[in-house]
Amino acid sequence: MLLSRGLAALTLILFSALSLHAEFLYKDDVVKNPAFSEQINAIGTELKAKTGVSLYLVMVRDLDGNQSIADFEKQLAREIKEPAVIMTFIELEQKVDILARPVSLYEHFNKQQVLSPNATFIGAVVSAVMFARSYDEAKELIANRGGTILPILAEKAKGDDIVSKYSVAMYNGYADVAEQIAAHQGVSLSSSAGSGSKNFIDILRVIFYGIILYAIILYIRGKYFRKEGKKDE
Known part of the structure; x- marks a missing residue:
């Protein structure tokens, strides 16, 4: 009898611990990786x-019937x-959304920036030129660059790399x-990606823009020398 009670108590403790551990990865039907969950x-x-705010991540394969992602979030x-x-x-559906309750929490983070399809200034300018229907819309696209989810989801991947892509994208956005x-x-959060990761990304962007600038300089120099050569002839 005592043994049975002891096993029951141990089972309850383990179940409670597992439930607590899985609290913020509220639902995951996609990645299913213990390291990601941790x-x-x-x-x-x-x-x-540190803040009293609960940030939940929900990842599902699909929604029931004609349910929208907004309705699904309201239900959650x-x-x-x-x-x-x-x-x-x-x-x-390859859709991502963020719901805050109370709505005043939207002031604590930039939803438009997080869900921007453009990670860089160059990408934002290209999107503005190609898709913006007004000056204000173009300005908004450029201002809200720095997306941490959609640019990764847009990358091509095959096989197991698809799930890895999902985990990287959602971890980046969550962090x-x-x-x-x-x-x-x-x-500040010691467990998150931190400023070190962001600085590394900024360094990569500087290198990227540097390569583009160098290519433009080479192009202009080449064009200039070709003109000078024709003059000499």
């Missing part, structure tokens, strides 16, 4: 402890306590939102 929950746990919001932010990824919320409240 990273997300580490950030979510620290963010909740009824299951959790505020203040909370829900980041949702629908694999088959980005968490860091912005923390910064808004004047705290």
